Amino acid sequence: PGKESGIPDIKFVLPDSDVTTDHVLEGMFRRSVTTDKDDINAGLLNLFVDDQDQVQVHRLIAQVKKNGIRPFTDVRVLELMNLLSIDPAGLSIPSEIGVKKTVSVDEFRQATKQSGCCEFLNQVLSSTLTIPDWESFTAQIKKIYHDLKNVKGGKNAQYIPQLARVNPNY
Numbered sequence: 001p002g003k004e005s006g007i008p009d010i011k012f013v014l015p016d017s018d019v020t021t022d023h024v025l026e027g028m029f030r031r032s033v034t035t036d037k038d039d040i041n042a043g044l045l046n047l048f049v050d051d052q053d054q055v056q057v058h059r060l061i062a063q064v065k066k067n068g069i070r071p072f073t074d075v076r077v078l079e080l081m082n083l084l085s086i087d088p089a090g091l092s093i094p095s096e097i098g099v100k101k102t103v104s105v106d107e108f109r110q111a112t113k114q115s116g117c118c119e120f121l122n123q124v125l126s127s128t129l130t131i132p133d134w135e136s137f138t139a140q141i142k143k144i145y146h147d148l149k150n151v152k153g154g155k156n157a158q159y160i161p162q163l164a165r166v167n168p169n170y
Contacts, residue, residue: 037119040112044125045105054102057084060125061096067124068134077124079115084108 048060064071071077072094082090084099091098103111112118123129131137157163 038113040109040118041122041126044122045108047125049105050102052102053105055105055108056102057100057108058096061099064121064124066135067127067129068131068138069124076120077115077117080111080117080121083111083115 045055048056048063050056061071064077069077071081072091081094081099084103085091086098086100112121127133152169156166156168
């Protein structure tokens with residue numbers, strides 16, 4: 001990263017503490033990002049650029065997944081995945097296998113603009129979605145499910161006919 005790529009070198013610092021890229025990617029630091037509809041935020045993109053000014057696409061996909069988005073089925077980023085596909089005709093294999101491992105910063109920016117997902121991708125990568133910490137949220141839901149799955153007390157709601165007819169032991 002640097003002047004050659006047009007991406008500024010940045011270091012995230014909190015008072016009395018350095019914050020590393022890994023901390024940012026783990027959602028410990030949420031950066032206020034202007035969500036540009038037409039371009040990916042340079043500071044966010046910089047987190048995925050290697051020493052050769054190549055965007056590490058698989059690393060970016062892993063972070064998108066970690067934030068609760070399924071890049072190969074979510075229509076908001078599916079076109080981007082098609083544009084980053086190894087096959088010029090689009091994704092023949094809807095998984096990381098069908099996507100380029102790295103692309104130039106310019107190619108990535110062009111793909112995000114062409115796919116129209118810049119604003120959404122900025123929100124995903126900056127953890128400013130409605131549920132900013134997806135892993136914690138899903139862990140809490142799983143805990144609630146496991147804590148309550150064996151509870152057999154109570155009755156089905158009688159005021160909703162469809163629920164009243166459901167087998168309560170199902």
